Every structure is written in C-alpha cells, then in structure tokens.
Amino acid sequence: MPDIPLVPAHWRFPAQPASVRRARHAVAASLPDVLRPRLGADLSLLTSELVTNAIRHGACWAxxxxxxxxxxxxxxxxxxxxxxxxxxRPVLARPGVESESGRGLVLVDSLAAAWAVRPRPTCGTSVIAGLSLQRGGG
Structure with missing residues (x-):
C-alpha cells in the first residue's frame, strides 16, 4: 500500500495588516515540534514577508x-x-541602501532553497517558497 501524504495546512486571512501576525503564528504552530528548531525562525520570516507583500501589492483592503x-x-x-x-507579478529587485522598502523578495531569495511566482487557475498570483529539511545541520 502506498504512503498516504499529509494533508496540506490551509488558511484564509483578510487582506489586512493584522493578518501578518496571525498568519505567522498559524504557520509556526502547524510546524512539527521536531522541526521548529531548524525551520521555525526562517519559516516565520518567509511567512511575514510573503503575507506582507500579498497584502500590500496583491489585494485591496477596501x-x-x-x-x-x-x-x-x-x-x-x-x-x-x-x-x-x-x-x-512580484519581481526580485535590489533596492539601494537608502531605500526604505523593497527587500521582501531579497529575503525570500536568501532563505528559500527555491521559490517561484505562479498564476492561480482562476485569478490572482501565488508565491511559493521551499525550505530544505536539511537546513541548519538537520
């Protein structure tokens, strides 16, 4: 019999700034305890950056x-x-040292083993990033 894969964790949050914190906590809580020391901080940072970008650039609060x-x-x-x-479509940019924003995808690019932007089947955009389970001496 084949191994049955885990069901992915799924959340929906209003496109509001308060959702960044809620999303970060939800994702962190769903990570297995054994993986938190290796992946927890980086996964929280990825979550914060991607959710912030989605709220700022991909959704209309109103x-x-x-x-x-x-x-x-x-x-x-x-x-x-x-x-x-x-x-x-989010694009990786290299902001100058004086820039006050624009570093979100730079962080994603630095942390993730791989990442990509994909259109959604119906409407919208998804940014997908992966953290290696071997990260941090795993």
Missing amino acids: DEEFIELVLWPADGHYWLAVSDPGAG
Missing part, C-alpha cells in the same frame, strides 16, 4: 479580499504558498 496560505512537506522541503487576488 474590497474585503482575502489571502490564502498553504503549507506542506514534500521532496525534502517544507513548502509555503501565499496567494492573493492580484494580477501583478
């Missing part, structure tokens, strides 16, 4: 839109997908 998160283990990684209803 329209009561939502962002969605999915977390799942596969192929030696923990994958996080953050989706928003926006049509824009």
Whole structure:
C-alpha cells in the first residue's frame, strides 16, 4: 500500500495588516515540534514577508479580499504558498541602501532553497517558497 501524504495546512486571512501576525503564528504552530528548531525562525520570516507583500501589492483592503496560505512537506522541503487576488507579478529587485522598502523578495531569495511566482487557475498570483529539511545541520 502506498504512503498516504499529509494533508496540506490551509488558511484564509483578510487582506489586512493584522493578518501578518496571525498568519505567522498559524504557520509556526502547524510546524512539527521536531522541526521548529531548524525551520521555525526562517519559516516565520518567509511567512511575514510573503503575507506582507500579498497584502500590500496583491489585494485591496477596501474590497474585503482575502489571502490564502498553504503549507506542506514534500521532496525534502517544507513548502509555503501565499496567494492573493492580484494580477501583478512580484519581481526580485535590489533596492539601494537608502531605500526604505523593497527587500521582501531579497529575503525570500536568501532563505528559500527555491521559490517561484505562479498564476492561480482562476485569478490572482501565488508565491511559493521551499525550505530544505536539511537546513541548519538537520
């Protein structure tokens, strides 16, 4: 009989700044205890950056839109997908030292073993990032 995979964790949050903290706590709480020392801090930072970007650039607060998160283990990684209803495509930029913003995807690029931007089947965009389970001397 084949191994049955874990069901991915899934959340929906209002596209509001308060959701960043809620999303970070939800994702951290769903990570198995044994993996928290290796992945917890980086997964929390990834969550914060991706959710913040989705709220700022991919959703309209006034329209009561939502962002969605999915977390799942596969192929030696923990994958996080953050989706928003926006049509824009996030792009990795290298802001100058004087810039006050624009470093979110730089952090994602630095932390993640792999990441990509994908259109959603119906509408919107997903940013997917994976952290290696071997991270931190695992």
